[in-house]
Amino acid sequence: MQATVLQEKLLRLRTLLTELGSVVVAYSGGIDSTFVLKVAHEQLGDKAIGITAVSPTFPLLELEAAKRVAQEIGARHETVQTDQLAIDDFIKNDASRCFHCKTDLYQLLGNVRQSTSAAYVVDGTNLDDLGDDRPGIKAAREWGVRSPLVEVELSKGEIRVLAKGLGLSNWDKPAAACLSSRIPRGMPITLEKLSRVEEAEAMLQGEGLRHFRVRNHGDIARIEVAPNDLPWLIEPARCTRITARLKELGFQFVTVDLDGYRPGGVSLS
Numbered sequence: 001m002q003a004t005v006l007q008e009k010l011l012r013l014r015t016l017l018t019e020l021g022s023v024v025v026a027y028s029g030g031i032d033s034t035f036v037l038k039v040a041h042e043q044l045g046d047k048a049i050g051i052t053a054v055s056p057t058f059p060l061l062e063l064e065a066a067k068r069v070a071q072e073i074g075a076r077h078e079t080v081q082t083d084q085l086a087i088d089d090f091i092k093n094d095a096s097r098c099f100h101c102k103t104d105l106y107q108l109l110g111n112v113r114q115s116t117s118a119a120y121v122v123d124g125t126n127l128d129d130l131g132d133d134r135p136g137i138k139a140a141r142e143w144g145v146r147s148p149l150v151e152v153e154l155s156k157g158e159i160r161v162l163a164k165g166l167g168l169s170n171w172d173k174p175a176a177a178c179l180s181s182r183i184p185r186g187m188p189i190t191l192e193k194l195s196r197v198e199e200a201e202a203m204l205q206g207e208g209l210r211h212f213r214v215r216n217h218g219d220i221a222r223i224e225v226a227p228n229d230l231p232w233l234i235e236p237a238r239c240t241r242i243t244a245r246l247k248e249l250g251f252q253f254v255t256v257d258l259d260g261y262r263p264g265g266v267s268l269s
Helices: 002-020 031-047 060-073 097-116 127-131 135-142 156-165 191-206 227-233 236-248
Strands: 023-026 048-054 076-081 120-122 212-217 220-225 253-256
Touching: 002 031, 002 120, 002 156, 023 031, 023 097, 031 048, 031 060, 031 076, 031 156, 048 060, 048 097, 060 076, 060 191, 076 097, 097 120, 097 135, 191 212, 191 236, 220 227, 227 236, 236 253
Parallel strands: 023 048, 023 120, 048 076, 220 253
Antiparallel strands: 212 220
């Protein structure tokens, strides 16, 4: 029964995207926007374009992965350059940070839509996202961005199941919020802070971690990992290696958060 429901939702998604005619997909390389790009490409061919915004808040590793997956799909994929650090209201890092970031993104994508004569900009917002405080969704609505996954009532878990069935290599990819989310609200965002987090997380990813964050509290790096990864993380040799590298990056203290990995949540200030 569940499989039948999922296939019905997938069919509705295919029908919706076909009816839209041509789309610009806000494509970050995360599983949600990847799934939208995959289905849009299957239904619309070159009339579906994945656009990735490249900025200091977007890790290079994520950009490389996004390019690779778009190539696997065979979809049109382009990048646009932006810099949220030029936006004073973004740098302040208050509760409206995501609104200003997404406003910048959707304005850019709106320009792409006009230049390519695409009918709509679509994103990867899913049904589960509606339960969170998401200023970015408010920005999307203000810019007329459509959310096909919400419109056909697909949840995150359902998207992963369908993505696996469609052969997407990143179907189980962990969530990857922008680097600015690693900096506590109220602490101004700078290129130095973003770069330090990016390098720290690239190092931990190289060690084999998948579900983690490095939060930047000035002189303190606060590492969050899934509880079952904690013994692995504090293995003496690995712990020494990680601590040494993070201190090389400029952190004076390296700590591990015993509450564990929490996607999206760092409002400590």
